[in-house]
Amino acid sequence: MMKQNKNFDAVKMMREIREKLSEKYWKHPDILKKEMQAIREKYNLKIAELTTTK
Numbered sequence: 001m002m003k004q005n006k007n008f009d010a011v012k013m014m015r016e017i018r019e020k021l022s023e024k025y026w027k028h029p030d031i032l033k034k035e036m037q038a039i040r041e042k043y044n045l046k047i048a049e050l051t052t053t054k
Helices: 010-025 029-042
Strands: none
Touching (some): 010 029
């Protein structure tokens, strides 16, 4: 049986975080690109470029 009175709702928290990020980046993709590049540099991540095949 699940406890009905939860003190912490992780799903609700994640929905709220996703909504805030969506509002932040929706009309500002340049900010998203800049912040993602900073993360790649911080953690030394290499992102493979997408290539199209025929």
